[in-house]
Amino acid sequence: MTATPESAPETAGQSPTPDDHSGPNARPTLGMAEFAAMLALLFAVVAFSIDAMLPALPDIARTLIPEAANRAQLVLASFVLGMGLGTFITGPLSDALGRRTVIAGGIVIYIAAAVAASMAHSLEMLLVARFVQGFGSAGPRIAGLALVRDMYAGREMARVTSIVMIVFVMIPAFAPSIGQLIIGFSGWRGVFWSFVVFGLIGLVWFLARQPETLPKNRRRPLRLGLLVSGTREVFSNPNIRIYTAVLTLGFGQMYALLSSAQQIFADTFGRGESFPQWFMLMAILAGGAAGANAVLVVRLGMRRMVLGAYGLQALISTAMLGAFLLGLLAHPLAFYVFFAWAVSLFFMAGLTFGNLNALCLQHASHIAGLTASAVSAVATVLAAFIAALVGQSFDGTPIPLAIGATICSGLAFLLMTRTLEGEG
Structure with missing residues (x-):
């Protein structure tokens, strides 16, 4: 069901213009299933752009840069830096210019930067291109949420x-294997051309099927004073502060799992060579979370779903942590218990x-665009610190990761108990 005019209040003192056929009053040409699939593709392009690069770095x-191989890691950091900067301003831009303009413009920037990166003959040129590519990727990622x-x-x-969102979580599990396959056929430059192809598919689909949803009378001028007051308004709401903190904790334990998994599979359980296959299986098993949430959220509501998911995850993580601390699990049982627990973390993300x-x-x-930007930026930046703290604590066992997940899920559960019952 499309939103009614009451779900997005008009700006005070303004009324729709006769020629304004955009926004919630417009008749979209695609249904919920196609809309979700289209937006998932745009989000998948963003996630793929990060993790498909991993096998290309050597x-x-x-x-x-054969004389300084470690600097190749900056290819990832420059993309994330550009995306982070774009996250802060893309939402406000979409509130001022409209969702369609910002999403399409971001994809065009992303594609152009990918072409430039494919032709880079120096690390400096490649880093600049990746920064711009990351900046462009923030368009569909943030304005897309406001579009919803x-x-x-x-x-x-x-x-x-x-x-x-589950697509954005699952793609990192598949992307390294896909990237490696592309490199085998066309070398590392071919990975960037795959970004171009995916970006073009998403752009054509979006422009052909998705009308503008934010009418001109509901747009907010892009002025610094309004941005500051809008950001203050977003985080003055106690519920938004709590939900942002919970999202930070959820992102934190997920990023910690993604960053630590390779070492745990290889160093702890001796399954380094089969890691991509196990990680892919993990994502497939957790993929049902999106469907489960789509059905359960209608019956239980958003708040109860989040509260229950983090409460259960805190219990599961505590149990696994205790089992490893007490040495109750012998090989190969320990690996399968860890694997099942890791699947539960992915599944929880989808819920x-x-x-x-x-x-x-x-x-x-x-102020949906500004809200999406502010919440995503804060949660992503703070989650990176959580993941780094957990990752740097790796001691050859899953224990630091289990401790981090137990703390994050437990705190998330406690924070959710402070929100209003019956929300969503």
């Missing part, structure tokens, strides 16, 4: 965002991330 180092809020409300909004984003946007529908 070849990039040999080609561009424009079209849907309440639990239907949560159904769409849960499907879209919570979309709902948390929807809950935040529900409290600030009139």
Whole structure:
């Protein structure tokens, strides 16, 4: 069900113009299923752009900087830096210019930068191109969430965002294997051309099927004073502060798992060579979370789904932590217990991330773009510190990761108990 005019209040003193056929009053040419699939593709392009590069780094180092191979890691950092900067401003831009302009413009920047990166003959040129590519990727990632809020409300909004967000979580599991396959056929430069192909598919689909959803009378001018006051308004809401903190903890334990998994599989359990296959299986098993949430959230509501997921995850993580600390698990049972626990973390993400984003946007529908930007930026930056702390504590066992997940899930559960019952 598309959002009604009441779900996105008009700007005071303004009324729709006769020629304004955009926004929630417009008749979209695609249904919920196609809309979710299209947005999931755009989000997948962003996630793929990060993790598909992992197997390409050694070849990039040999080609561009054989004397300083470690600097190849900056190829990832420059993309994330550009995306982080874009995250802060993309939402406000979409509130001022409209969702369609910002999403399409971001994809065009992303594609152009990918072409430039494929032709780079120095590390400096490659880093600049990756920074710009990351900046462009923030368009579909952030304005896309605001687009969801424009079209849907309440639990239907949560159904769409849960499907879209699980793609962003799952793609990192598949991307390294796909990237390696592409490199085998066309070298590391071919990875960038795959970004171009995916970006073009998403752009054509988006422009052909998705109308503008934010009418001109509801747009907010892009002025510094309004941005500051809008950001203050977003985080003055106690519920948004709590949901952002919970999202930070959820992102933190997920990033910690992603960054530590390779070492745990290889060093702890001696399964380094089969790691990509195990990680792919993990994502497949956890993929059902999106479908489960789409069904359960209509019955239980967003808040209860998040509360229950983190409560259960805290118990599961505590049990696994205790088993490893007490030495109750012998090989190979220990590996399978760890694997099942890791699947549960991925599954939990599919039950919570979309709902948390929807809950935040529900409290600030009139500045949805700014809200999406502010919440995502804060949660992502702070989660990186959590993941780094857990990752640097790796001692050859899953114990530091289990401790981190237990603390994060436990705190998330406690924070959710402080929100209003019956929300969403």
